Amino acid sequence: MAVKLYFLINSLAGGGAEKVAIRLSEHLPISEFILLERDVKYKTDKPIFFLSNHSTKTSPIIKTLNIPIYAYKLSDFIEKNSLVVSFLERANFVNIISKLFKKHKAIISVHVDQQTGHVGLRKLNKLLVRLLYPKADLIIAVSHGVKESLINLGIEEEKIKVIYNPYPIDQIRELAKESLGSYEEIFKHPVLITAGRLTKQKGLWYLLRVFKALKEKHKDLKLVILGEGELKDYLVELSQELGLKTYVWDRDRLSESFDVYFLGFQKNPFKFMARSKLFVFPSLWEGFGNVLVEAMVCGVPVVSSDCRSGPREILAPNTDFNYQTQKPEFAEYGVLIPVFEVKYKTAKEPLEEREIMWVETVDKLLEDENLRKNYSEKVKQRAEDFRIEKIVQEWKEVL
Incomplete structure (x- = not known):
């Protein structure tokens, strides 16, 4: 049998x-x-x-x-x-x-x-x-x-x-070409994007504070957040307290006049990723970091926290995976920044040192088109290492 x-x-x-x-x-x-x-x-x-x-x-x-x-x-x-x-x-x-x-x-x-x-x-x-x-x-x-x-x-x-986790690379690249429909207007502006559950693990309150500081210089910049979760109300409230005009998928009428877009769970996140300037990933801990590789498949340069574990193995595979950087590290396939503390923040607290590192690093990438283009090519090459056909073979051998 x-x-x-x-x-x-x-x-x-x-x-x-x-x-x-x-x-x-x-x-x-x-x-x-x-x-x-x-x-x-x-x-x-x-x-x-x-x-x-x-x-x-x-x-x-x-x-x-x-x-x-x-x-x-x-x-x-x-x-x-x-x-x-x-x-x-x-x-x-x-x-x-x-x-x-x-x-x-x-x-x-x-x-x-x-x-x-x-x-x-x-x-x-x-x-x-x-x-x-x-x-x-x-x-x-x-x-x-x-x-x-x-x-x-x-x-x-x-x-x-x-x-490692598997990625249907050809399928993702096809889905990335899909029309944005009513979201098209947002992406006429430069967009930072992140994706994942709205949970403590993802550290998104830090990203909102960083984005607020970036807006002072990059007036046209938008932040798109894909995902749902129990921190939705806290994050929306923090965004609004920071003075950011905040769109929420189940509350507002869509227009290009918002600063931050909470777009909820999207069956096809890749069409959004592919049209963004940078994928930003402030996670406090991970196992691997699925969405990092998905963004890379779409050719989007990545800025990630150097949390345990996963991001370093993905973005700097030739380094010691136990090492954690203390300053921004422009690694082979993306940028790693010191991981934040697991500590909620309010809108009134001044930016801490690591948040300032994020502001300066993201600003540098937004300003330097050649650096972004270089990373855009490299991330697509690195993503091939996680192609589903290769990973499935490893699973078949185990089973």
């Missing part, structure tokens, strides 16, 4: 790990998606089985307490010799605990640096990682930084394999 392959993940409500799972599912013979929650924004032609009626809005405490129940339901659904690949921590915990009820093979995919990436139930998460992850049959880390962070928690190195 053929072994059935399942993908297990918290939800398909947007986000980098979810996108990776969808992309891999299009190239691997998976039988079904199994979701802990009922949120689905990414389309898939695979059947979906839900383990609960929970959603992304359900309390994290409730969802954590339900891990054993999810695990039992998973074991009840799958066949004994199944292979279950899980993505994201809660799904990983469920996958491993489920092995107690049904002896399947559990491969877990880890997308967050374990040293910096635990939020919320931080101590409990770390404890569960230490207890459960060694019991997985194999651990896939999305970067060498993530692998190192797992080893630092006591996981055996032999059990961990690094496979």
